[in-house]
Structure formats: C-alpha cells, structure tokens
Amino acid sequence: MTDPQDAIDAEGDARATERDPRIREHNAGDQQEGVPFIGAGPGDPKLLTVAGKELVEAADLVVHAGSLVNSELLEEYCADAETVSSIGKDLEELIPLMRDAYRDGENVVRLHSGDPAIYGAALEQMDALEHEGVPTYFVPGVTAAFAASATLRTQLTLNEVSNHVAFTRPQGKTLDAEEDHIGEFVEMGDVTTCIYLGTHAVADTMDRLLEDGHDPETPVTVVYHASWPDEDIIEGTIETIGEKVEDAGYRASALVLIGEAVTGAGYERSYLYDGWANRGSGEADD
C-alpha cells in the first residue's frame, strides 16, 4: 500500500490542476460506484437520510465513528453487516481494511457522525482509498448544529439578530491560539458561533472571551447529545456557562452555541414574507 501521506499529497496535487469529472456527472443524492462516506446524522436513527439508510442497509462492512454514531442505528439498519469502529485506528489500518473488503466484492460503507464535511477527516481517507484504486463519494448528513437548533426551536440565522453562522472549534492540539477565531466571531455580534469539539474546554473558552472584554451577558447554550435519548440542554451566558457545564460533568459530545439567536428572541419579521402578495411571484422563496 502507498504510504497514506504520499497518497494524500498526490491526490491533493492532482486536484489542484484538474477537477474530478465525477463532480459534473453526479449530484449529492446519487448512488455512485465505490465506498460511500455517509453522514449518519447527529444520533437519532431517523435523522439519517433516505440515501444513507439505503446504502447502510445494503452494506456488508460498516466502518463507523464509534460512540458518536448511535448503536441503535447500526442495530436497526445493518444488523447483519460486520461493523468496525474507527476509534483508535490510523489510516494505515483503516485503508487496507476497507480496500481489501471492497476488492473482495463486499459493499463497504464508511459512516461518519453528523455530516462528514464538518470535522470529519473524511477526505484524507477518501484520497488514500482512491490512490489504491477504490472509488469513493460523499453522502451528506445532518450536522450537530442543525439538530441543536431544531432542539432549541430556533434558527441559526435570524432576521435582525444573526446574519451569519460560524462552524468552528477551539484552540488545542489541532489549533494554535492564533488560529482560534471564536473571539472574532463573537465580536462581530450578528454571528451564531457553533463550537464543535469544545465540550471539554467550555470554561477555558469563556474565560478567554471574558479576558478579551466580550459582553458577559451574551447568551450561550450547550446541547449535549442533540437528538439522543439522553439529550441535555444547558443555558447560560459567557459568564455562567463554564461552571454549569463543569457541574454537569460533560467533557465531550456537546455543541456550544454562542449568540442571541439561541434564545429565538428579539428578531424582526423578514423581508421574505413581508408584503409577498403585493410584490408578485418572481422572487425566490428559499
């Protein structure tokens, strides 16, 4: 097998000069040849897409993202398939596992939590597989932020409250302090900041925001295990949320949402449905 790093470099270099023709041959709902990288959704098996469910049901081997993929989903949709958790496995182990099963004629699927395009590290696995001659493709899923906003009965964008959404993560092993932009998003005011991979660091993140002079009353909501049976919602502010999350004992599997939109309060009626009947029907309603 080619060293995964060499495979990633080669695929990335090739992509920089020539677009993959499959981009224009398929849309995101199409079943394609190869190993699908499927978004399993946030947890509730019903939040897996129809396309994802059909592929998982037909699978012989399901490589999944461990505890973030609800075991109920695996039991319900692919009880007869071999299931393997990717937790603790590196590319050197995962790639031959999927490649060899695919070459043996098995239906192989890779199941990521939420949507694979958000902090999924999917592309590197796909590039390594492609380099081994195994075609791959994405099947989108419902990311945790969308499950959290649905749970909170609000929108991430809300007229006159939030015009932008930032999907981000805090500094740590992967990001240096200079690469952590949470303070800048909060400073903008009309952004809903959705922090992934930051449950363990809520108190530190909030302390930094306070040190930088951000309004301590800014609403912050933490949604643990959005859409799971043990889902939990912790509401607070930049000043109070750190202690509340520590008291609850959550260290992983929660989404942190910062901004006024999390309350669903204070918004204005939108232009979209304002006087619609009087303006004719030539405008987009999306």
Ligand SMILES: C[S@@+](CC[C@H](N)C(=O)[O-])C[C@H]1O[C@@H](n2cnc3c(N)ncnc32)[C@H](O)[C@@H]1O
């Ligand atoms: C490696 S990232 C994967 C994100 C995933 N690809 C997605 O689109 O939701 C894992 C992080 O996503 C968030 N997360 C995933 N599922 C969640 C859920 N059901 N509820 C709250 N947060 C979740 C947590 O912040 C967790 O640390």
